[in-house]
Structures are given as C-alpha cells and as structure tokens.
Amino acid sequence: MDGKVVVVTSGKGGVGKTTISASLGAALALQGKRVAVVDMDIGLRNLDVVMGLENRIVFNIVDIIKGRCKIKQAAIRDRRIDNLYLIPASQSDDKNAIKPENMVWLTNRLRKEFDVTLLDCPAGIEQGFKNSIAAADEAIVVCTPEVSAVRDADRIIGLLYAQSITPKLIVNRIVPEMVKNGDMLSHEDVVEVLAIDLIGLIEMDDRVVVSTNTGTPLILQEESKAGMALQRIALRLDGHPDLPIENPMDKKSFWKKLGSRFSRKN
Amino acid sequence: MNFNTLLKKLMNKGNSKDIAKKRLKFALLTDKLEIKTDTLGNLQRDLVEVISRYFEIDTESIKIDIQRSEESSALIFNTPILSAHRQRGIPAA
Numbered sequence: 001m002d003g004k005v006v007v008v009t010s011g012k013g014g015v016g017k018t019t020i021s022a023s024l025g026a027a028l029a030l031q032g033k034r035v036a037v038v039d040m041d042i043g044l045r046n047l048d049v050v051m052g053l054e055n056r057i058v059f060n061i062v063d064i065i066k067g068r069c070k071i072k073q074a075a076i077r078d079r080r081i082d083n084l085y086l087i088p089a090s091q092s093d094d095k096n097a098i099k100p101e102n103m104v105w106l107t108n109r110l111r112k113e114f115d116v117t118l119l120d121c122p123a124g125i126e127q128g129f130k131n132s133i134a135a136a137d138e139a140i141v142v143c144t145p146e147v148s149a150v151r152d153a154d155r156i157i158g159l160l161y162a163q164s165i166t167p168k169l170i171v172n173r174i175v176p177e178m179v180k181n182g183d184m185l186s187h188e189d190v191v192e193v194l195a196i197d198l199i200g201l202i203e204m205d206d207r208v209v210v211s212t213n214t215g216t217p218l219i220l221q222e223e224s225k226a227g228m229a230l231q232r233i234a235l236r237l238d239g240h241p242d243l244p245i246e247n248p249m250d251k252k253s254f255w256k257k258l259g260s261r262f263s264r265k266n
Numbered sequence: 267m268n269f270n271t272l273l274k275k276l277m278n279k280g281n282s283k284d285i286a287k288k289r290l291k292f293a294l295l296t297d298k299l300e301i302k303t304d305t306l307g308n309l310q311r312d313l314v315e316v317i318s319r320y321f322e323i324d325t326e327s328i329k330i331d332i333q334r335s336e337e338s339s340a341l342i343f344n345t346p347i348l349s350a351h352r353q354r355g356i357p358a359a
Contacts, residue, residue: 147290154294182281189287193294 002111003034006118006237007136009160009167011152013123015144016172019208019218021120022050023227024140026217027234029084033115036075038087040132041122042097045089052215053078053086062090065102071109081217085114095127100134107135116238125159133160139167140199140237145174145185154194168199170233174248175204186249200233202226203248299332299339306330313343322348 008021025037038061039047048054059074064087071087078084090097110117119136122128133139139160143153153169160167171187178184187201205226211218219227229246236243310330317323329344 147286147293150290151293151297155297179283182283185283185286185290189283193287193290 003113003115003117004137005107005111005135006116006138006140007121007132008118008140008142009121009129009132009156010123010142010149011125011156012143012149015142015149016202016208017123017142018047018050018120019212020140020142020170020172020202020230021118022047023218023230024234024237025051025084025086025116025118026078026081027219027231028116028118028238029078029081030219030231031234031238032083033238034083034113035116035118036085036087036110036114037118037120038110039089040119040128042089042093042095042128043091044122045091047120048076048086048088049215050212051078051086051217053088054215057088060088060090061106062093062097064106065098071106071113080220095122098127098131100131103131103135125155129156129159133163133165136163136165138237139165140170141167141194141196142170142172143190143194144172145179145187145190147185150185150190150193157194157196167196169194169196170200170202171198172202173204174201176248176251179249187247198245199236200229201245201248202229202233296334299334301332306332317345319351321350324348 008017008024010017021037025035029035037047037051039045040061041047042062045060048057053076056076059069061074063069064071064074075085075087078086107117107119119132121132141153141156141160143149157167169191171190174187175184179186187198191198203225205224207221207224208218208226211221211224211227218224219231221227225248229248232243232246236245310328313330314323314325314328318325323345327346329342331342333340333342
C-alpha cells in the first residue's frame, strides 16, 4: 500500500514547524514506520541542523527534481534512528526552482518507499507553501497561543480547505502558568477561534533549545514534556487517532507527585 | 488564585488574554471581508458591460464601493442613467 504525505505548516514563522517535523519523523520511525522528512524551505534550509544531519548533505531536493541525482542519493539516513530519512532543501537555489507538479511527482515516488512522508513547509503562503500543499494528503497546522500566530493559522486553514485538505491543529508553546493567570490564550480559546480539530497540545519546554543546540532528537530526551507530547501526536497521526490528548493545564497534584517520587526511590 | 490575578481583580483590569481573543476575532472578521485590489475593478467592468445592454450609462461617473459597519457589509453601486436602450429591447430569456 502507498504511504501518506503529511504537510506541517503554520503561516507564521518561528512557531515550531521544523522542530515538530523533525520530532514527529523521529517518533514515527521509532514506532516502526519508514519515514522521510522533507525540507521544503528552498534557500533557507534548517531541518538538517535541527535533525543533526547537516554534515552529511551531498545532494538536495532540487538535485532530485532537476535529475542530477536519484532520490536514494539525496535521502540522508539517520544513523541513530532506523528507518528515518531526511531529504534536505537546497541552500543556493531560488525558491521558484521547484513547481507544484514536481512535488506531486516526487511524493508519488516517496509513497512507494515510505509509510509516511512529512513535508516541513516554509513560513508564508508563497511558492514553498504552494509546493508543499499540492502534494499533501493531510495537514498539521502549528500555532502558538498568540494573536499573530492564530491569525496566520486561520488564513492557512482557509487555503488548505480550498485544496480539499481538512487540517488538524497543534497548539505549541503553552505556558500553563500564564494561561492560569489569564495572560495567555488557552487552547480552548484557540480552538474556538479556528474551529478545527486538535491533534495535540505542546507545553513550552526548555529542552527544545538544548536538543536543537546539539542536533539530537527531542524525543530521545526522557525528561522532555514536549518530546512526550510529540510521541503521542505521532501515534495519533498514524493508526491511533483516538488516543486522548493530554492537557498541559492538568498538572500532577501534590500527592501524585509525592507518590511518584517515593515509587522512584523504591 | 495567585497574587497577580488577585491584583488584577482588585484593580478591575481585564485579563490580557480576553483582549487578545477579542482583537483576534475582530481581525479575522475584517480579514475575511477584505477584497483583492483588482476584484472591484473586474466587477465594475462586468457590471458596466451588463447594464449597458439595457441602459445608456455614464461610465465616467460610476461609483462602486464596499461599505462596512460592525454588523454587516454592503456593496454600493451608483450610476446615473442617461437613457434606456429602447430599440434593442430586452433580450429574450
């Protein structure tokens, strides 16, 4: 059976698309899927450094499209996680080097080799976005609880609907303390405004910076709350759509914390 | 309730997230009413073409505009009629 193509998009930049793409790719691969993660940001690639694979780039996506190499030559295999591959973007080409029909061709090839192909979409609604959604079966819209990010997400959702794609929402970088104080939109507020289904909630997590610093997959860090949330999102994305969504607002109670502390000692 | 929330309540200040939500809803509403710059021009050209089949109109003094209020928005098209095209009549439906 052919694999599926999922685009990770947001409209606004800096809300966590690349980190989420890399982590979902790693989580799905650890769950036994064959995964390709594709950097769609031609001219401004970053997925390679987030995944810690920047030293191994030989060919890139534009080389594949222009016929300068085979897909297998451009796809970088992650040595830490089996069945995880990165197709890097080109750093030197113009963002118009690829057209939507090229992406349809490429993803149709990738479907034969991989169970899941994740497209890390660039910010904005220009060529890179058009290329990404032309080839996608499903979409994940990433949004932080900020006015600007939610507004851009709304625009993106409209454009995805126009392509007959019904996206799912990730609310990223939730700070429970601020939500509690009424100084941050809650995920309920965001869902109410955007009127789409959630696929996950991710709490603000300092481990993300550490993981990006070193280029190690976030989900391999056991302490990471964001990493745990992303593993659950990966399950929901592939085969377990009804897995309950954990709410970062539901902090462990004092007694539970105490209980887990004792049980760790024993 | 922690100290900050208490302070806010005492000073009778709303939560900033409520302001965010209100602004957001309003922004999304006006975003959706926004029209591409060439859309109005194209609409005017098409309208003139259709109306000219029935009336002689002054194409110079045509005004087309969108008026928005908080509740609704309306398309306003204003044109003086110079005369009706009697000879040609109304085309058979």
